Structure formats: structure tokens, C-alpha cells
Amino acid sequence: MFDLVVRNGRVLLPDGLESVDIGIVDGKFAALIAENSDVESRESIDAGGNYVFPGTIDAHFHCRAPSFPEREDFASGTAAAAVSGVTTVFEMPISIPATSTKQRLIDRMAVAAPALYIDMGFYGSCGTLDGDEIQGMVAAGAIGMKAFLQTLPVGREAEFDGICLATDVEILRAFELMRGIGVPCAFHAEANDLLTYLTNKLIASGRKDPQVHPLSRPPYVEAIAVAKLLALAEVFDVPVHIPHVSSGMTVDLIREAKARGVPVTAETCPQYLAFDESAFDRVGVFAKCNPPLKKPEDVAALWNGVRDGTLDFIATDHSPFTVEEKERTADDIWATAPGFPGVEVLTQFVMGRAVTGELSFQHATELVAGAPARIFHQDHVKGRIAIGLQADLTIYDPKPSVTLHAENFKSRSGRSGRIWDGLTVQGKTAMTILRGEVIARDGEITGKPGFGQVIRGCSASAS
Secondary structure, eight states, X not given: OEEEEEEEEEEEETTEEEEEEEEEETTEEEEEEETTOOOOXXXXXXXXXXXXXXXXXXXXXXXXXXXOXXXXXXXXXXXXXXXXXXXXXXXXXXXXSOSOSHHHHHHHXXXXXXXXXXXXXXXXXXXXXXXXXXXXXXXXXXXXXXXXXXXXXXXOTTTTTTOBOOSHHHHHHHHHHHTTOSSOEEEEOOOHHHHXXXXXXXXXXXXXXXXXXXXXXXXXXXXXXXXXXXHHHHHHTOOEEEOSXXXXXXXXXXXXXXXXXXXXXXXXXXXXXXXXXXXHHHHGGGGOOSSOOOOHHHHXXXXXXXXXXXXXXXXXXXXXXXXXXXXXXXXXXGGSOOOOOOTTTHHHHXXXXXXXXXXXXXXXXXXXXXXXXXXXXXXTTSSSOOTTSBOOEEEEEEEEEEEOOGGGOOSTTGGGOGGGTTOEEEEEEEEEEETTEEEEETTEEOSOTTOSOBOOOTTOXXX
């Protein structure tokens, strides 16, 4: 007998969409069953002819707990993710204290666990340049390493403590320490000296309007930093991951590096695929993120990179700040915190493109489930609908055309997502299932905090 059978869905399998039922036992996929077969189960769900996809994985997610719970905490962030079809997130190490030592990582996992509606993996950081700490975080279950190629941001020093590498020598030392650690190493790639020089020059000119922000971080600021990382990855054979790629120049560099066999993967985000720098004219400081939105030709190049596989997956860089914080700095882009909520956009933005035929269903699912699971060594557990894997599912209704409004987001900082206002997507998440349990239905959370689990990287010690 099955614990649950999901019936009457169009299920995405390796060869495409198939009309089969799914049998689940002990939270795992147990059987693919001919549609409408008479099988026994404790519970049955009618998917109503909707699409059934693997649960979405957002591999670039920020929470603000426990230091800034008014922005987001583990419960609010993972509930918002669950409602939108996301069943797993990987959390970045910006926090107070920053997740840059083994003990801090263990403590953060412990704080998060009771509040999680969905599964969460945690990045550590190599920014301490302490080999024992790096190895300790990997052994404790870090899903990956993350570092920022910059000096400590003024006013946010505690959040970035131990996660910044500001000089070439520091970056080189990090690569020396990361040889063979067994998890991907992600770098926020913007050339520190250049962005500092350009920013100071623009501040001195007196400009502080939102439209000046892209001028402080033009495409070459990202590309120069990425080129440096690619050279070191090739020499040291360290698996480098480039988050939030925003420029065509960077796409070209990564494409060429992959052709040479450099161990590099890369992501971009919905905001870089949906908007260019003209968004500053529409929503002002609410469009600020780092790296910044760029020109229409960069958007086109990013889409080309998605389509040809140069960019492996799409993640959100969900970065919540309250609407009040943004409004207080509306007349000074330099004082505005960079980032906005996005986890609630990911499934609809990508799967909607499959519904409209702009992406194949297989490729769309690879972009938001298969590739992040594989790159972060979770594909033995997640990312596909396959016998023996965790029964994480997104049931997606393709029929409605939905116009997004930040006022409707569930995230605690959802109202600051004004950049998404007016964007139309095709379809919506009807139901989210985690390990065989329905955790969200029709836009409302039905799961319980603590059902989500802390997941650990492939190199975690048995202890």
C-alpha cells in the first residue's frame, strides 16, 4: 500500500510529460503507475490535469534571522518559498554572526531547524583563510563555500565578518586552501578596486539618483573579477560557481572557459532576465541589487547563455529588506540596501516560460531543480522524479495568466519587491509537496514549521 498517490497529473519524466500516477512511500517516490490504476493508498491527491514537476530548488537565498527578523526569519522565508513551489533553498552566509566558522555554521543550523517549512542547506565561507575552519565547515555539512571579492561593507561589518576576500593574494590563498574540499565554491564576483574607485568618483560628482547605480558597477567590473576566478579555477582545479551573472561579457568568458574544460558553473537570476537598467526609472531604489541591472543587450546575452547551457541554473538571490528601509533612502541610492525579495517569483518565472513554449519543460526543470541538485551533490536525493528520491513535487496549473504584485507576496519583506509589479507570468503553483506531505495549497501554507529539514553537503562527516 502507498502512503500517497498523486493522480491525474501530467508528470515531467526524462522523456517529457507523461500521464502517469505517482506512488509515494515513506516520503520517497516508490512507483510510477498507469493512470487511473486501482491501487491502494492511505491518501490520494487529484492533480486535476495540471503539470507535476520536481520541487523547485532555489540555490541562492538569504534569510535575516535572528539579527533582522523584521526583514525575514526562517519561518517567514521558507513559508513564502513553499507557497510558490520551492521545496529547498540554500542559504548564503551573510548573517550576524556571519557563517564563517564551523561553530557558527552548527549554531545557525540549530537555530533554523525548528522553523523550517521546507528543506534548507547552508553555505559556509572560505574568507577566514583558515584551513581548519574550512575543512570543519565542510565536515559539518556546508552545502558549499561562498566569499565576496570585496572589502567589508561599511555599516555591515558584522554580517560580512570572515566572508570577504579583498585582494588578489587573499583570493589566491583561498584557492590553495580549497583544493579537494569536495563542495562548490561560489564567489560574488565584482572587482573591488574598480567598483570602489568608480563609486567614490560618482559620489564626489554629487549624483545620488537611482540611475547612477549601474554606472558604479559596469559590465567589466564583473567580467574582470570572473576572469580572475576562471584562471585560478583552471590552475588549481577548484570547482568554482559564479552566482548572479548579470552581463553578456561575463557569459562570453564562462562559455569560453567551459569549452576549455575549466571546472566552472554559473547561475543568473530572474531579475537579470526580466529587467534592464530602465527599471530604475520605474521603481527607483527598489531596483537596486548587486551586481546591478544592466543594458538590454546584456539581458539578451543572458537568455542566450541560458538557452545554450552556459548558465547552468536560475536562482533568485532572495535578499529581503523592508519597504520602510527602502523608502527612507529613496533620495540616496548609495544609502539604499542592495537587494529585494524573489523566492516567490522563481517557479512561475521559469515554468511559465515552458508553458508558453519559450523553454522546453525538460530544460526549465533542469534550470530550477536538476542542475542545482547535481552541482551541489544532492541529485541522489532531489531534483528529479525518480524511484527512490525524495518525493518533492510542485503541482503547477498552466491555465491562468498572472500579473505579479508585491503586495501579494508572503515574504515578510514582500512589499519591497516592487520591481516585480506588473510582470505577467503564465500559470501558478497549485500545490507543493515535500517528502510526500502537502505543505502548501492554493497560495496558502498548510505545512508545519520544523517539517523542513537541514540538509548537508556531500562531504559531511557521519557524526
